[in-house]
Amino acid sequence: MYFFGKQRSSKTSSHLFLFGFVVAMFMFMVVAHVAVNAFSMLLGYSDSMYVSSPQAKAIVLIVWFAVLAGSYFRYLDVRKGGSALARRFGAVPVSDKNRFSDQKVLRNVVSEMAIAASCPQPEVFILTHEHSINAFVLGSNDKDRAIVVSQGALDNLDREELQAVIGHEFGHIAHGDIPINMRLLILLGGLLAIDEIGQLYTGKDWRRDWHIGYVLGLPLRILGSIGVLTANLIRSAYSRQREFLADASAVQYSRNPLAMASALAKVRDQRSCDAMSSRYSGELAHLCFHIGTVQSWFNRLFSSHPPIQKRIDEIDPHFSTKERATRRRVAPKTEGVSLAWQHPVTREGGTSRDSLPDAVALMVNDTPSCLAVLFAAFASDAPGKREDYYNAIGFAYTPLLSAHVKHIVSNQSADLENHKTAILSYATDKLRKEVQLENRQKLMMNLERLLVVEGEFDLINYAIAQLVRRQLDVEFPLVDQLAETDGKIAKQGNVKTFDSMGAEFALLLSLMVEASGAPSDKLEEQYTSALKSYTKVNHPRRSGSEPGIYKELEAAFQTLYVQPQSIREAFVQHCVEIMHHDGHVARAEDVVISLFAASLDCELAAA
Amino acid sequence: MLTAIIMGAVLLLVGGFVVGLYNSLVKRRNEFKNAFSQIDVQLQRRYELIPNLVETARAYMEHESETLIGVTEARNTAEKKREAAAANPQDSSLVNALAQAEAKLGSAMGGFSMVMENYPEIKADQSMRDLHDELTTTENRVGFARQAYSDAVMRYNTAREEFPSNIVAGTFNFAAADLFEIESQEMRESVKVSFGKAA
Numbered sequence: 028m029y030f031f032g033k034q035r036s037s038k039t040s041s042h043l044f045l046f047g048f049v050v051a052m053f054m055f056m057v058v059a060h061v062a063v064n065a066f067s068m069l070l071g072y073s074d075s076m077y078v079s080s081p082q083a084k085a086i087v088l089i090v091w092f093a094v095l096a097g098s099y100f101r102y103l104d105v106r107k108g109g110s111a112l113a114r115r116f117g118a119v120p121v122s123d124k125n126r127f128s129d130q131k132v133l134r135n136v137v138s139e140m141a142i143a144a145s146c147p148q149p150e151v152f153i154l155t156h157e158h159s160i161n162a163f164v165l166g167s168n169d170k171d172r173a174i175v176v177s178q179g180a181l182d183n184l185d186r187e188e189l190q191a192v193i194g195h196e197f198g199h200i201a202h203g204d205i206p207i208n209m210r211l212l213i214l215l216g217g218l219l220a221i222d223e224i225g226q227l228y229t230g231k232d233w234r235r236d237w238h239i240g241y242v243l244g245l246p247l248r249i250l251g252s253i254g255v256l257t258a259n260l261i262r263s264a265y266s267r268q269r270e271f272l273a274d275a276s277a278v279q280y281s282r283n284p285l286a287m288a289s290a291l292a293k294v295r296d297q298r299s300c301d302a303m304s305s306r307y308s309g310e311l312a313h314l315c316f317h318i319g320t321v322q323s324w325f326n327r328l329f330s331s332h333p334p335i336q337k338r339i340d341e342i343d344p345h346f347s348t349k350e351r352a353t354r355r356r357v358a359p360k361t362e363g364v365s366l367a368w369q370h371p372v373t374r375e376g377g378t379s380r381d382s383l384p385d386a387v388a389l390m391v392n393d394t395p396s397c398l399a400v401l402f403a404a405f406a407s408d409a410p411g412k413r414e415d416y417y418n419a420i421g422f423a424y425t426p427l428l429s430a431h432v433k434h435i436v437s438n439q440s441a442d443l444e445n446h447k448t449a450i451l452s453y454a455t456d457k458l459r460k461e462v463q464l465e466n467r468q469k470l471m472m473n474l475e476r477l478l479v480v481e482g483e484f485d486l487i488n489y490a491i492a493q494l495v496r497r498q499l500d501v502e503f504p505l506v507d508q509l510a511e512t513d514g515k516i517a518k519q520g521n522v523k524t525f526d527s528m529g530a531e532f533a534l535l536l537s538l539m540v541e542a543s544g545a546p547s548d549k550l551e552e553q554y555t556s557a558l559k560s561y562t563k564v565n566h567p568r569r570s571g572s573e574p575g576i577y578k579e580l581e582a583a584f585q586t587l588y589v590q591p592q593s594i595r596e597a598f599v600q601h602c603v604e605i606m607h608h609d610g611h612v613a614r615a616e617d618v619v620i621s622l623f624a625a626s627l628d629c630e631l632a633a634a
Numbered sequence: 635m636l637t638a639i640i641m642g643a644v645l646l647l648v649g650g651f652v653v654g655l656y657n658s659l660v661k662r663r664n665e666f667k668n669a670f671s672q673i674d675v676q677l678q679r680r681y682e683l684i685p686n687l688v689e690t691a692r693a694y695m696e697h698e699s700e701t702l703i704g705v706t707e708a709r710n711t712a713e714k715k716r717e718a719a720a721a722n723p724q725d726s727s728l729v730n731a732l733a734q735a736e737a738k739l740g741s742a743m744g745g746f747s748m749v750m751e752n753y754p755e756i757k758a759d760q761s762m763r764d765l766h767d768e769l770t771t772t773e774n775r776v777g778f779a780r781q782a783y784s785d786a787v788m789r790y791n792t793a794r795e796e797f798p799s800n801i802v803a804g805t806f807n808f809a810a811a812d813l814f815e816i817e818s819q820e821m822r823e824s825v826k827v828s829f830g831k832a833a
C-alpha cells in the first residue's frame with residue numbers, strides 16, 4: 028500500500044466529517060430554538076414562530092444549561108490522566124524487569140514504535156483478563172498517556188503483528204485522535220444531558236398515563252435523541268476514517284504491511300471477540316484496535332470501526348491469497364510456533380503416538396478421549412472417593428464423559444499407570460492444538476477444583492497438574508499477583524545471594540527428598556546434607572502435607588526464576604543427583620523433578 | 635479611503651498567509667531536527683554499550699585483540715562524527731560522514747560477531763548475553779529512529795519545495811535536509827551484513 032497517499036485521503040475525508048459535525052451541532056441548536064418557539068405558538072403562548080415567549084425562553088435556557096452542564100461533567104471525567112484511567116479498567120502496569128519474556132517484548136515493541144512515530148513513551152499496561160486481541164490508548168495529553176494491550180494480543184500475535192497493532196495505536200496518538208475524540212465525547216455528553224433532563228420530566232416508564240410533565244419533557248427528549256443520533260452518526264463516520272488513517276500510519280511506522288494485515292486477519296478469525304466489545308463498547312469503542320461489527324447496514328452505520336475485511340483490503344487487496352500460499356508452504360513447521368515464543372518454559376516436544384503401545388494409543392485417538400484420559404489420570408484410589416469424582420465430572424461436563432473416564436479407570440488403569448507421562452504428554456499436546464484457550468482455561472480450573480474437593484491435592488497430583496497446565500499453555504493462576512510482586516522484586520535488586528534464598532531452596536529440597544519415599548529418619552539426614560551446600564542457616568524440613576504449601580512453592584519458583592540461569596541449572600542438577608542417590612527413581616521423584624525443571628526454565632538432561 | 639482599507643486587508647491577508655507558511659516550515663524543520671536527535675540518542679546508547687561488550691569479550695578472546703581494537707577504533711571514530719553531526723544536524727556533509735563511520739562500525743561489529751561464534755563460552759556468559767540482547771533492541775531502535783528521521787526529512791523537503799512555500803523557503807534560507815543514507819554501494823552492503831549478524 029502507498030501509505031502516505033492513503034493517509035492523506037483519509038485525513039481529508041475525516042476533516043470533512045469533523046466540519047460536518049460542527050455544522051450539525053450548530054444547526055441542531057438553531058432547529059431546537061425554532062422548534063421550541065413553534066411548539067409554544069401551537070400551545071398559544073406566543074403569536075409568531077420567531078418571537079420567543081417566556082416559556083419558550085425557559086426551555087431554550089434549560090437546553091443550553093443541560094448541554095453545558097453535561098459537557099462539563101464529562102470533561103471532569105475525561106480530564107483524568109491516562110494511567111489513572113487504565114487502572115480503573117483493571118489494567119496491570121508492566122514493570123521494567125519482568126520474568127515474562129512476552130512482557131519484555133511488549134516493552135521493547137512499544138519503545139521502538141514510539142521512536143518510529145516520534146512520540147514520547149507512554150506507560151504500558153496489560154489487561155490480564157482479556158483474552159481477545161485488542162489494544163487502546165488513554166489520556167489526552169502527551170505527558171500522561173497509557174497504552175493498554177490485552178493479554179489475548181500478547182498470546183496470539185507474534186512480534187511483528189504486535190508491532191503493527193502498537194503502531195496502529197501510535198497512529199491514533201500521532202494524529203491527535205484522542206483529544207478530538209475526547210472533545211466529541213464532551214459534546215455528546217451535553218446532548219445526552221438534554222435527553223436525560225427530558226426523562227426527568229416524563230418519568231422513566233413511557234407507558235404511564237399522560238401527565239403534565241410530558242409538555243416539557245417530550246420535546247426535550249425528542250430534541251435530545253435526534254441530537255445524539257445525528258452526532259453519533261457523524262462521529263462514527265469520522266472515527267472510521269481515523270481507523271483507516273491509523274492503519275496506514277501503522278504501516279508507515281513498521282514498514283510491514285503484511286504483519287498489519289495478518290494481525291487484522293487474526294482478529295477477524297478469533298471467535299470470542301465480543302467480550303471486550305460489549306464491556307467497552309460505549310466510550311472506549313473509538314479508541315480500541317477493533318470492535319466486533321455486526322454485518323447489518325444499520326449497525327455498520329453506527330459502528331466506530333470499518334469492517335475488518337475492508338481494513339485488510341485497504342492494506343493489501345491480495346492478502347488472503349498470499350496468506351493461503353504461505354500457509355501451504357510452511358504448514359508442517361509453523362504449528363504451535365506462534366505460541367512457543369511467549370512462554371519461557373521449556374516444553375517437551377510433543378510425544379508422537381507411535382511411541383505408545385497400541386492399546387494405549389487407542390485410548391487417545393480423538394479429542395474427547397484425550398480429555399477422558401486426562402481426568403482418569405487423576406482418579407483416586409479409594410472407591411468411594413472415585414464415585415464422587417465421576418459424579419463431579421458428570422456434573423461439570425457430560426455424563427458421557429464421566430462414563431468414559433470410569434471405563435478407562437476400571438479397565439485400563441494398569442496401562443495408564445505404566446505410561447502415564449507419555450500418555451499425558453500426548454493427550455495434552457493434542458488438546459492444546461485442538462481446544463480453544465478459553466476452554467483449556469476452564470478445563471484447568473475444573474480439574475483443580477475437582478482435586479481440591481476430592482482431597483487428592485497431594486504433591487504428586489499438584490505437580491502433574493502444574494505440568495499439564497504448562498503443556499496446555501494455560502497461564503499461571505496467580506498472574507496478577509506475580510505481576511505485582513515482580514515489580515517489588517525488581518526494585519529490591521533481583522539477584523540475591525545463596526544465603527538469602529535459603530528458605531526457598533530448603534522448601535524445594537524438602538519436597539524433593541520427601542518424594543523419594545524413604546523412611547523419615549533417612550529423609551532428615553539426606554535433607555540436611557543437601558541443604559549444607561546451599562546455606563549455613565538451618566532451615567527446618569518442610570512437608571508436602573502442610574496447608575498452603577503450594578502457594579509458598581509458587582512464590583519460591585517465582586523468586587528463583589529471576590536468578591541467573593547457571594544457579595537454576597546447578598540446582599536442578601543437584602536435585603537430579605538427589606533423585607539418583609538411592610539407586611532407585613520413584614515415579615513421584617520423576618514428576619517432581621520435571622515440575623522443578625519446567626518451573627525454573629531449565630532443560631532436563633535425559634537420565 | 636475605501637481602497638486603502640481594501641489594500642490594507644489584502645496586505646494583512648497575504649502577510650498572514652506568509653507567516654503561516656513560514657511557521658509551518660519552521661515546525662517541519664524542528665521535527666526533523668528532533669528526529670535526528672532521536673537517532674543521536676539511540677546511537678549514543680549503542681556507543682556506550684560497545685565498550686562494555688568489548689571489555690567483557692576481552693576476558694575470553696585474548697588472541698583476537700586485533701578485532702577488538704578494530705571495533706573500539708571504529709566506535710571511537712563514529713562517536714566523534716556523531717558529536718560533530720549532533721552539533722549541526724543541518725550540515726548534510728557531517729551527517730554523511732557519520733553515516734559512513736556508522737557503516738564502518740557496522741562491518742567491524744559484524745566481524746566481531748563472526749569471531750565470537752568461535753568462542754561458545756562467551757555465549758554462555760550471562761552478562762554477555764544481556765549486553766547482546768540490549769544491543770539488539772538498540773539496533774532495532776536505531777533502525778526505527780532512522781526511518782522516522784527519513785519520514786520527517788521527506789515532509790520537510792516536500793514542504794520546502796511545494797509552491798507557494800518554496801518562495802518563503804527561498805527567501806528565508808531553509809536549506810534542504812539530507813537523508814541519513816550511505817553513499818557508496820559496498821558500504822550499503824556491509825551494513826546489511828553487520829545488522830543481520832548482530833540482530
